[in-house]
Amino acid sequence: MKYMLLIYENDDERVAMMDERMPHCAAYVETMKKAGIYLTGDRLRGATTATTVRVAGGKTQVIDGPYAEAKEQLGGYHIIDVPDLDTALAWAARCPSAARGSVEVRPIWPL
Amino acid sequence: MPAENSALAHDTAAAIARQSYGKLVAFLARRTRDLASAEDALSEAFAAALVDWPAGGVPKNPEAWLLTVARRKQIDALRRQQSGEQATGHLQLMADEVAATAASEAMLPDDRLSLMFACAHPAIDRAIRAPLILQTILGFDAATVGSAFLVSPATMAQRLVRAKNKIREAGIPFDVPERNELAERLDSVLEAIYAAFAEGWSDPAGTEARRRNLADEGIWLGRLVVSLLPEEPEALGLLSLMLYAQSRREARRDACGEYMPLAEQDPQLWDAKLIDEAETLLRRASTMPGTGRYQLEAAVQSAHVVRRLGCSSDWAAIESIYAVLLRITGSPVVAINRSVAVAETSGPAAGLAVLDELAGDSRLTNYQPYWAARAELLARAGQVDAAAAAYERAIGLEADPAVRRFLQRRRSELVGAPPR
DSSP states (O other): OEEEEEEEEEHHHHHHTHHHHHHHHHHHHHHHHHTTOEEEEEEOOOGGGOEEEEEETTEEEEEESOSSOOSEEEEEEEEEEOSSHHHHHHHHHHSGGGGTSEEEEEEOOOO | OHHHHHHHHHHHHHHHHHHHHHHHHHHHHTTTOOHHHHHHHHHHHHHHHHHHHHHHOOOSSHHHHHHHHHHHHHHHHHHHHOOSHHHHHHHHHHHHHHHHHHHOOSOOOOOHHHHHHHHTOTTSOHHHHHHHHHHHHHOOOHHHHHHHTTOOHHHHHHHHHHHHHHHHHHTOOOSOOOHHHHHHHHHHHHHHHHHHHHHHHTOTTOOOHHHHHHHHHHHHHHHHHHHHOTTOHHHHHHHHHHHHHHHTTGGGBOTTSOBOOGGGSOGGGSOHHHHHHHHHHHHHHHTSSOOOHHHHHHHHHHHHHGGGGTOOOOHHHHHHHHHHHHHHHOOHHHHHHHHHHHHHHHOHHHHHHHHHHHTTOGGGTTOHHHHHHHHHHHHHTTOHHHHHHHHHHHHHHOOOHHHHHHHHHHHHHHHSSOOO
């Protein structure tokens, strides 16, 4: 089954510490690739760069900022292919960001 | 003789439903992780059996017959649902399994433990784990489970559906966890079983058949886990604990239906057979590495049942067990029990001192046992007014009329006049 790991953590801190923390993240991704489970993933620019679009009553609204204002924001994601939820949870727990924020594990719903 | 055949068919089907329901569901849902469709297919198979068996006779291996029919129903349902290539692989595998089941006389594999681990998975809402186990292992319908847990049938049905969807869509595995995770994961299975038992146990008058049965079902599930994991001391501990409690079931009420507290129960009314079994289980558990909450709680029970031999309860042992339990669980409920034990070993003032430490805990403001324990200890310490006030609180919080009457009697003995 395919799962997306959605990484939520303190966004300002994440952006500020990126260079320092990047090697850990790279090692984590490399390990998943070696395990043959990694499909894709990336980090996101800070939430201050986010723009949200909503169409209401035929009018397009463009709002500066993320979908929801919160200290913890979506900062990146990985998509992995593993046999079951337990395996996905085990990989999520190894994500360095899990120790700082949270990693949400969601099954992919194929189109 | 059609009538006889029909009776035999019904009895066989009922016996399988009782003994093997969970086994059949676990087998049918294993590949797809789709519990709802497995249950639907199985109930169709049972319906078919009640038509076929009276006429054609009960098959030699009725479980295999039910499985084969249920598998076909599942395949039909899947065909209706999905079309195209993605279903083909699945269907082929399932069809192969039908053939294999029909051909083999071998015993049906018992995956009930895996199913229980899926139902009590940490990704499933804790409150629905026990109901889910009761439904999938024992075949209880939502109305029965709902009434046992004091939830409306519609709400319970909705929650069960949601939990089953989560198992299927999130890919929760049907597996017994690896050794290094087993103890922790087993804990949530045991917790769910104990929750089922406790729901049944909390109907002391035994007036509600559905809830009374739940205590028996809890013990049945406890036995099942012990038979499948005989080397897990906490599984033995939980079964032992439930059997000790069950042994006193009848003694909790006197001949007039009035509440009898443990201290005043006649040990002759306790079920000696259940106690012996509980003691044996607890001894066996104590030879294995790993002491946990259920073994400790069973050990407390063991220290009480010495009364059937004419001794008084071993309060010193009970106090020290509660001290260990408190360290493990940090539960205020355990702390209350410990205060009662301390009062027995060191006097009511010492017990009250333990309770005073809990006074700030907001969870206890509306917790009847806290106020009942407090009232009892205050009464023994001679603080009549404070005791009467605490009894008042306990009475106001109690839902069971027999216990309420008991508390009222205690209170009026203290103040010398009926409260109303």
